[in-house]
Amino acid sequence: MYLQNLHTHSVFCDGKNTLEEMCQRAIEVGFDSIGFSRHACMPHPSIYCKGGEAIVEYFNKSKELKKEYAGRLDVFCGAEFDLYSIDPREGYDFVIGSFHYLKIDGELVGFDKKVDGVKEVVDTYFGGDGFKFARKYYEQIVDLAKIKPDIIGHFDLVTKHAKTLSLFDEDSTAYKSLAIEAVRELSKTVPIFELNTGCVSRGYRETPYLAPFIVKELKRLDCQITISSDCHNKDFFDCGWNVAKERLLDCGYKNIVILTKDGFKEEALV
Ligand SMILES: [Zn+2]
Ligand SMILES: [Zn+2]
Numbered sequence: 001m002y003l004q005n006l007h008t009h010s011v012f013c014d015g016k017n018t019l020e021e022m023c024q025r026a027i028e029v030g031f032d033s034i035g036f037s038r039h040a041c042m043p044h045p046s047i048y049c050k051g052g053e054a055i056v057e058y059f060n061k062s063k064e065l066k067k068e069y070a071g072r073l074d075v076f077c078g079a080e081f082d083l084y085s086i087d088p089r090e091g092y093d094f095v096i097g098s099f100h101y102l103k104i105d106g107e108l109v110g111f112d113k114k115v116d117g118v119k120e121v122v123d124t125y126f127g128g129d130g131f132k133f134a135r136k137y138y139e140q141i142v143d144l145a146k147i148k149p150d151i152i153g154h155f156d157l158v159t160k161h162a163k164t165l166s167l168f169d170e171d172s173t174a175y176k177s178l179a180i181e182a183v184r185e186l187s188k189t190v191p192i193f194e195l196n197t198g199c200v201s202r203g204y205r206e207t208p209y210l211a212p213f214i215v216k217e218l219k220r221l222d223c224q225i226t227i228s229s230d231c232h233n234k235d236f237f238d239c240g241w242n243v244a245k246e247r248l249l250d251c252g253y254k255n256i257v258i259l260t261k262d263g264f265k266e267e268a269l270v
Helices: 018-028 053-068 114-127 130-147 173-188 212-222 241-251
Strands: 004-008 033-039 074-082 094-098 101-104 107-110 192-196 222-230 255-260 265-266
Touching: 004 018, 004 074, 004 094, 004 192, 004 222, 004 255, 018 033, 018 053, 033 053, 033 255, 053 074, 094 130, 094 173, 101 114, 101 130, 130 173, 173 212, 192 241, 192 265, 212 241, 222 241
Parallel strands: 004 033, 033 074, 074 094, 192 222
Antiparallel strands: 101 107, 255 265
16 A cells, blocks of 8 residues: 655644654655645744745755655645635645634634643633534634645544533534534535544544544545644654554545645555
């Protein structure tokens, strides 16, 4: 099986390692391909993003590494764009569209936070009602279609601390309906979703993003899936890969999608 991880962070945003270190790690753990996905900049300064000269350097370094690793590792230069990112879209091999900010009365409210941060968001903006938080999230995430990403990143990120904070019941019909409605809407324009194992490596959750009921719905909708680890530290490069693979097989997928020099194509899962 061709192993590719398109969602990786580095010192060009909030990751710990250089692009070279990420490439070396990919080879060490037997991967055939890596995609870099720097966080694109937001309208406000953020510790997660680096703009200006860093973007030029990111493109140059990626180009260099593509050449250096040719024949050993397929390297792609991408980015993780938020709905409200302000960077130009040109020049990337692929774009992951991820939703990290709600817009509430014109204000961008980040919720991809540690447990206390999420609690504060739910208390401040939703009167402590976690279900209202989930409803707003799924109402707004469908707008990611507007930025036309290649891949939808961590579609059910809203569940990050749902269990710890008892925000809502992930198994309830009410919650599932919100997610299903949003996935149906988004899949009309974005055919690829990622199974993201990052939350497992960071200890937030025991299982990857894309709950099984969402994967099953994606299968029914004929959408394609990519596995990624969203790693910010090379040590977690392939964390949770087998769990992700098993989940896809259990939900009826026989193939995943990988990026090639000629675009996305399907690859057998086993
Ligand atoms: Zn993200
Ligand atoms: Zn990410």
